[in-house]
Amino acid sequence: MQGITFDIAHMLAGSLVLVSFMQLYQDRLSALLNIFALHALVLAMSVAYQAFVQDAPHLYITALIALVFKAIVIPVALRRIVVKLGIHREIENVFGVGLAMLFGIGLVALSMVVMLRVTSAADPLAREDLAFALSVVLLGLLMMVTRRNAVSLVIGFMSLENGLVLAATGAKGMPLVVEISVAFSVLIAFIVIGIFLFRIRERFDTVDMQAMDRFRGEQR
Amino acid sequence: MVTYALFGVLALVVLAPIAVALSASPNATGFVYGACLIVALILFLLALHILLEYPAASTVTLPLGLPWLGAHFRIDPLSAFFLTVINLGAAAASLFALGYGRHEEAPQRVLPFFPAYLAAMNLVVLADDAFSFLVSWEFMSLTSWALVIANHRVDENRRAAYIYLLMASFGTLALLFAFGLMAGADGHYAFDAIRAAHPAVGTAALVLILALVGAGSKAGLVPLHAWLPLAHPAAPSHVSALMSGVMTKVAVYGFIRIAFDLLGPPQWWWSLVVLALGGATAVMGVLYALMQRDLKRVLAYSTIENIGLIFASLGLALAFKAYGMELAAALALTAALLHVFNHSLFKSLLFFGAGSVLTATGTRDMEALGGLIHRMPQTAFVFLIGCTAISALPPLNGFVSEWLTFQAILLSPQLPSWGLKLMVPAVGALLALSAALAAACFVRAFGMTFLGRPRSPAASTAQETDTNSLAAMYALAAACLIAGILPGIFIDALAPVVQALTGGQMPVQTGVEWMSIVPIAESRSSYNGLLVFAFMAVTGMVTAFAIHRLASDKIRRGPAWGCGYPDASPLTQYSASSFAQPIRRVFGSLVFRAREIGEMPPPGSSAPARLTVQLRDLIWDTLYAPIGIAVGVIAERLNYLQFLTIRSYLTLVFAALVILLLVLAIWP
Numbered sequence: 051m052q053g054i055t056f057d058i059a060h061m062l063a064g065s066l067v068l069v070s071f072m073q074l075y076q077d078r079l080s081a082l083l084n085i086f087a088l089h090a091l092v093l094a095m096s097v098a099y100q101a102f103v104q105d106a107p108h109l110y111i112t113a114l115i116a117l118v119f120k121a122i123v124i125p126v127a128l129r130r131i132v133v134k135l136g137i138h139r140e141i142e143n144v145f146g147v148g149l150a151m152l153f154g155i156g157l158v159a160l161s162m163v164v165m166l167r168v169t170s171a172a173d174p175l176a177r178e179d180l181a182f183a184l185s186v187v188l189l190g191l192l193m194m195v196t197r198r199n200a201v202s203l204v205i206g207f208m209s210l211e212n213g214l215v216l217a218a219t220g221a222k223g224m225p226l227v228v229e230i231s232v233a234f235s236v237l238i239a240f241i242v243i244g245i246f247l248f249r250i251r252e253r254f255d256t257v258d259m260q261a262m263d264r265f266r267g268e269q270r
Numbered sequence: 271m272v273t274y275a276l277f278g279v280l281a282l283v284v285l286a287p288i289a290v291a292l293s294a295s296p297n298a299t300g301f302v303y304g305a306c307l308i309v310a311l312i313l314f315l316l317a318l319h320i321l322l323e324y325p326a327a328s329t330v331t332l333p334l335g336l337p338w339l340g341a342h343f344r345i346d347p348l349s350a351f352f353l354t355v356i357n358l359g360a361a362a363a364s365l366f367a368l369g370y371g372r373h374e375e376a377p378q379r380v381l382p383f384f385p386a387y388l389a390a391m392n393l394v395v396l397a398d399d400a401f402s403f404l405v406s407w408e409f410m411s412l413t414s415w416a417l418v419i420a421n422h423r424v425d426e427n428r429r430a431a432y433i434y435l436l437m438a439s440f441g442t443l444a445l446l447f448a449f450g451l452m453a454g455a456d457g458h459y460a461f462d463a464i465r466a467a468h469p470a471v472g473t474a475a476l477v478l479i480l481a482l483v484g485a486g487s488k489a490g491l492v493p494l495h496a497w498l499p500l501a502h503p504a505a506p507s508h509v510s511a512l513m514s515g516v517m518t519k520v521a522v523y524g525f526i527r528i529a530f531d532l533l534g535p536p537q538w539w540w541s542l543v544v545l546a547l548g549g550a551t552a553v554m555g556v557l558y559a560l561m562q563r564d565l566k567r568v569l570a571y572s573t574i575e576n577i578g579l580i581f582a583s584l585g586l587a588l589a590f591k592a593y594g595m596e597l598a599a600a601l602a603l604t605a606a607l608l609h610v611f612n613h614s615l616f617k618s619l620l621f622f623g624a625g626s627v628l629t630a631t632g633t634r635d636m637e638a639l640g641g642l643i644h645r646m647p648q649t650a651f652v653f654l655i656g657c658t659a660i661s662a663l664p665p666l667n668g669f670v671s672e673w674l675t676f677q678a679i680l681l682s683p684q685l686p687s688w689g690l691k692l693m694v695p696a697v698g699a700l701l702a703l704s705a706a707l708a709a710a711c712f713v714r715a716f717g718m719t720f721l722g723r724p725r726s727p728a729a730s731t732a733q734e735t736d737t738n739s740l741a742a743m744y745a746l747a748a749a750c751l752i753a754g755i756l757p758g759i760f761i762d763a764l765a766p767v768v769q770a771l772t773g774g775q776m777p778v779q780t781g782v783e784w785m786s787i788v789p790i791a792e793s794r795s796s797y798n799g800l801l802v803f804a805f806m807a808v809t810g811m812v813t814a815f816a817i818h819r820l821a822s823d824k825i826r827r828g829p830a831w832g833c834g835y836p837d838a839s840p841l842t843q844y845s846a847s848s849f850a851q852p853i854r855r856v857f858g859s860l861v862f863r864a865r866e867i868g869e870m871p872p873p874g875s876s877a878p879a880r881l882t883v884q885l886r887d888l889i890w891d892t893l894y895a896p897i898g899i900a901v902g903v904i905a906e907r908l909n910y911l912q913f914l915t916i917r918s919y920l921t922l923v924f925a926a927l928v929i930l931l932l933v934l935a936i937w938p
Contacts, residue, residue, distance in 0.1 A: 157928070160928070160931055160932065160935060161931070163935045164931050164934050164935045167935070168934070188927070188928070188931075191920075191923075191924045191927065192924065194920050194924075195917065195920050195921050195924045198917065
């Protein structure tokens with residue numbers, strides 16, 4: 051695991067973090083969906099590259115799942131939902147973009163510090179991968195916290211799952227069970243949350259979380 | 271060997287869903303308890319065979335449980351001994367339930383859980399890694415909880431089950447930490463690995479405390495006993511017998527396994543804690559028992575007393591083992607294990623008797639019973655044997671184990687530590703006190719229930735119980751007698767267990783003349799149950815013969831002297847409360863803050879005078895009530911967390927994660 055191999059894997063995992071940052075400052079839903087597709091695409095490339103490097107053919111399946119479901123099916127489906135709901139032009143931000151980016155940088159630094167210290171004995175590629183994966187997870191969570199639209203919550207959640215898949219494939223010898231379960235959990239989450247969006251829309255005419263809170267009769 | 275035992279357990283586990291499927295059928299009770307009886311008997315014989323013939327441990331690892339660990343199972347002499355105790359009790363309870371279970375109101379609430387509960391207890395003893403041990407332990411707690419709440423329409427039972435569930439989870443939590451500490455940071459959860467690694471002194475002490483809390487809360491050590499007298503009587507009687515007679519023993523097993531086997535060589539001061547708790551438990555248990563009116567609750571509190579006795583013996587064994595006095599340690603441990611066996615016999619017997627009385631009269635309140643010896647003579651006879659045994663009267667088995675305990679206590683002057691030299695006789699005095707009070711307690715239990723005149727219509731029309739129940743009780747009574755007159759056989763059977771745990775063993779007893787038992791040396795002390803029994807039988811028969819033949823063989827019936835009162839209502843008899851009054855006056859004012867309030871009507875009024883007794887459970891008031899209040903207050907404060915917005919919840923999760931990561935990053 052040296053030289054160019056390491057560099058490429060590093061680059062792919064790093065670009066996944068980069069795309070996570072891009073997600074953070076997209077305040078239009080359709081653009082956000084595009085970036086999410088890109089996110090899944092980078093993940094698929096990274097996993098495929100891991101499959102090639104580790105000589106583990108089962109990882110190609112994972113890459114394929116990521117490519118088909120996360121990069122194509124889910125963004126297309128979500129786009130249809132968004133168009134149907136007529137919110138594809140909606141602009142939303144809770145935090146200021148600058149603040150969110152600063153916070154994200156802090157999170158990446160934190161995950162680097164933690165992971166590089168904890169895994170000092172492990173293989174360097176796995177170390178870097180884990181650190182990046184944790185950053186992606188944290189950035190996904192950050193997005194879920196800062197957005198108020200339900201669709202962005204779904205996307206934040208799924209980019210969080212992408213981070214988990216990255217972690218699972220980065221380490222050598224993870225059985226396929228893990229990836230399949232992760233992929234399916236995303237799919238199920240998507241279905242469930244998609245249904246919820248429609249139901250919410252039917253009842254309240256909006257997918258704005260603040261509106262839901264108002265319906266529960268609470269102030270913030 | 272262990273595989274056969276596991277097959278038996280599997281059979282019991284399979285019985286549970288069958289019981290669910292059968293629950294509509296009227297034959298379900300007979301089938302399930304019959305099958306349990308057969309499986310338990312087979313397991314009992316197997317365990318006995320292993321105990322007597324195979325001192326070497328046999329192990330098996332199944333690919334269950336944690337993926338990198340598997341489920342380890344093992345039978346060594348200690349687990350074989352406890353398997354015999356469990357399955358003997360289980361077989362007796364199944365036989366009893368063949369008759370008793372027919373009176374059950376909702377058998378489908380009991381039948382599926384009963385075999386599962388038996389399986390769980392067997393599994394705890396067989397487990398050979400921390401994970402399987404804890405899972406089986408928790409399985410045992412949950413199945414017994416389900417049995418406690420079987421009769422869920424009674425408010426009292428629901429409360430008992432709730433408290434039981436809380437205490438059981440608390441105990442398991444303590445055991446979880448104990449095993450976590452023993453496994454260390456690398457997490458070697460198999461008992462082999464734990465046994466090989468001796469923890470540091472401080473860690474070991476912490477583990478011992480946690481094991482005492484965890485196993486002690488299940489066994490009923492004061493002050494962790496609060497659930498026991500509530501939960502044991504709430505269950506159906508055959509289950510009460512199992513919980514009191516057998517499950518508390520599984521808890522004792524857990525403590526022995528940790529303190530004597532897994533934890534490595536003991537420190538002398540460990541025994542101080544165990545001895546003090548044991549002595550306090552014995553006295554408190556029997557004092558509580560004396561204050562109760564509910565027959566099954568009396569038995570439950572008396573279980574606490576016996577557990578105290580067992581733990582005191584275990585503490586002694588730890589002390590002797592710490593100073594390398596193998597023979598004395600072997601004596602103390604033998605006394606403890608023998609008492610485990612004996613108590614499982616007579617406590618099951620007594621609970622069966624109480625169950626028969628309950629089905630015959632519909633009440634457990636001793637103030638509403640009485641005179642049952644005429645209506646239920648056979649139950650009365652076996653109950654009397656149980657009472658004699660638990661009061662530690664020769665020639666029955668309770669005497670043997672308590673006598674051995676006191677023999678071990680008499681060896682304490684040889685201990686080098688002054689702390690123990692002073693402590694052990696004090697604990698001995700407590701045990702002697704509790705033994706005397708236990709005798710009073712069972713005179714009261716037997717006298718109020720079976721003697722005198724019936725205090726209620728239900729008691730005066732009671733019917734003798736069925737043959738299956740009687741067979742179970744007679745079998746246990748016979749076992750009590752055999753273990754009492756031939757204790758040498760039992761002591762020798764325990765030798766491999768004791769040898770493995772203390773490194774020594776008591777002198778071989780089977781060769782001693784006249785079947786005496788000699789714990790240390792002939793010159794010091796010996797006891798011969800057979801001779802005592804023969805003497806009592808012969809003198810009793812001679813006296814009876816002399817009275818009936820030489821004096822008068824006429825039976826005379828005359829009016830009983832009514833103490834000068836014209837109204838001979840049964841309620842004017844000596845009652846359970848009045849029997850307990852002297853003891854309440856001596857101990858109760860201190861221990862229970864007992865207060866007697868006499869209400870005299872003014873002169874000329876025809877209202878009755880009243881005497882009200884107020885008892886307070888100080889342990890509950892000072893330990894449990896404040897915890898309950900604190901939990902309530904905290905829950906009240908945190909209640910608003912239930913009504914946050916989705917984003918606030920996400921933010922909370924996120925913040926918690928980031929803070930934990932920060933701690934990890936900053937931690938040196």
